[in-house]
Amino acid sequence: MATTAAATKPKRNRAKEYLKNWVPYRIKRYWLFLIVTVVALVLPFIKINGNHFFLLNFDHKQLHFLFVRFDMQELYLMPFLLMMLFLGIFFMTTLGGRVWCGWACPQTIFRVIYRDLFETKLLHLRKRITNKQQEPDWSKPENKAKEGVAILLWSILALIAAADFVWYFVPPEDFFRYIQNPAEHTVLIGFWLGIALFLIVDVVWLKENFCIYICPYSRVQSVMYDDDTIMAIYDYNRGGHIYDHEGQDSKKLVHNVKELHEREPDAECTACESCVKVCPTHIDIRQGMQLECINCLECVDACTKVMGALGKESLVRWTSPREIEKGEKTHYLRPRTIAYAVALTLVFGALLWMGTKKEHMLLNINKTAQLYRFTHDGKVVNDYTFLFQNTDNKPHEYYFKVEGHPDIRILRPTKPFKLAAGKKAKKIVVLWATKPLAKDTRKDTPIPIKIKAFAVDDPQKIVVERNTVFVYPRWDIAQQHMKKAE
Ligand code: SF4
Ligand code: SF4
Numbered sequence: 001m002a003t004t005a006a007a008t009k010p011k012r013n014r015a016k017e018y019l020k021n022w023v024p025y026r027i028k029r030y031w032l033f034l035i036v037t038v039v040a041l042v043l044p045f046i047k048i049n050g051n052h053f054f055l056l057n058f059d060h061k062q063l064h065f066l067f068v069r070f071d072m073q074e075l076y077l078m079p080f081l082l083m084m085l086f087l088g089i090f091f092m093t094t095l096g097g098r099v100w101c102g103w104a105c106p107q108t109i110f111r112v113i114y115r116d117l118f119e120t121k122l123l124h125l126r127k128r129i130t131n132k133q134q135e136p137d138w139s140k141p142e143n144k145a146k147e148g149v150a151i152l153l154w155s156i157l158a159l160i161a162a163a164d165f166v167w168y169f170v171p172p173e174d175f176f177r178y179i180q181n182p183a184e185h186t187v188l189i190g191f192w193l194g195i196a197l198f199l200i201v202d203v204v205w206l207k208e209n210f211c212i213y214i215c216p217y218s219r220v221q222s223v224m225y226d227d228d229t230i231m232a233i234y235d236y237n238r239g240g241h242i243y244d245h246e247g248q249d250s251k252k253l254v255h256n257v258k259e260l261h262e263r264e265p266d267a268e269c270t271a272c273e274s275c276v277k278v279c280p281t282h283i284d285i286r287q288g289m290q291l292e293c294i295n296c297l298e299c300v301d302a303c304t305k306v307m308g309a310l311g312k313e314s315l316v317r318w319t320s321p322r323e324i325e326k327g328e329k330t331h332y333l334r335p336r337t338i339a340y341a342v343a344l345t346l347v348f349g350a351l352l353w354m355g356t357k358k359e360h361m362l363l364n365i366n367k368t369a370q371l372y373r374f375t376h377d378g379k380v381v382n383d384y385t386f387l388f389q390n391t392d393n394k395p396h397e398y399y400f401k402v403e404g405h406p407d408i409r410i411l412r413p414t415k416p417f418k419l420a421a422g423k424k425a426k427k428i429v430v431l432w433a434t435k436p437l438a439k440d441t442r443k444d445t446p447i448p449i450k451i452k453a454f455a456v457d458d459p460q461k462i463v464v465e466r467n468t469v470f471v472y473p474r475w476d477i478a479q480q481h482m483k484k485a486e
Helices: 002-021 025-045 072-096 099-103 106-122 141-166 172-178 186-206 209-214 216-224 257-263 298-309 321-326 335-356 475-485
Strands: 054-057 062-065 068-071 231-234 316-319 361-367 380-390 396-403 408-412 417-419 424-433 445-455 463-472
Touching (some): 025 099, 025 106, 025 141, 062 072, 072 099, 072 335, 099 216, 106 209, 141 186, 172 186, 186 209, 316 321, 361 396, 380 396, 380 445, 380 463, 396 408, 417 424, 424 463
Antiparallel strands (some): 054 062, 062 068, 231 316, 361 380, 408 424, 445 463
């Protein structure tokens, strides 16, 4: 007896020491929630050279990405962004399971604010953060009033969160201007209030059912899992078998520690159910991996506390099936994760490269239906419509030159023209042949030329080249007109 007591003491001391330095995942997650929230709120207000970090602005038909502005004509970047999004999801899920859900998803952050901060800490509607199964006692009228306060507080935050979402489509500078004039911006106001209303219904009434039944990510994530994917896992080798097998249809074999020890004398689970009580999606992690698990790691914290007090390691850990089942180290670098990482890097590289190819002006050239015409003094001219667009964020003066043939010159316009930032201008352009260019008497001769358009004030950076043709008429027709003009 004395030996047992002596052996228990250092163990307890070790446990105390361990728990003293232990920082629950919950606290780490709260810090990340704070960082994510601040970044999401501040980012729309940060501008470099008048451009946002990310803005998909349908109003001005622009995409801002990494503080570079692209016009809708330049949306060749969108497929790369979508590829990055999907590859990023595949990579993250294969490596860390539903790490997004537990650590950064707005739904999880909102629920923590509403349930754990408002309902539990502030209004004491719920007794403890560590018991999410116990619903408030709705028979008490004061609890209904408190719930009203919680909904009111959340409604204010929902309006801010919805506005923050809208700011990635309508920049804050426009948003605040538009809402001062609601009658003229009913669509925007409708979207904003609609999103806020959805957030209220979602967070107050749908709760984690959104993650379980609505969120498409929960449906697809399990197919990306493998033996090395990190997730919250119960160690049944140490803890014992509480269920007959994994999954929803498994049967609970033991309900208390006595039953467990009768079946498996060495099993360490105390059957305290702390890991079950704390689970926001109301599952029992000891049943194995389940679609409902949002990787919040609250069960890991709960068991760490229980087992830590006994001087033991937690039975529920954030680890891989390989570590639990085979006792081997997790393989973070494996063909799938390497392939995703390489693909992600390539797409990101391509995106950056495409970004550097951004044209600071746009030019569309249309040749008129009449292939050529003659002026009263016998000149052969071709007419074009040039559509210029200044995609830079300051005004510029534009002009152009003809390359590819020294005898084709500009007749009109005769001088550069100014274009404000973001504006378009249609210009009628007339080119003429300074001398005969072809002497084919059977057909007209198309002559390839290159138009080099540029900003006069910054011709090195703001320059585009377009190919087109100058059509020279049949030589006999050209000669007739030349003679007439003499
Ligand atoms: S089982 Fe429940 S508590 Fe544990 S990580 Fe999953 S959702 Fe969170
Ligand atoms: S918290 Fe740990 S000890 Fe308690 S029931 Fe869950 S797994 Fe068992």
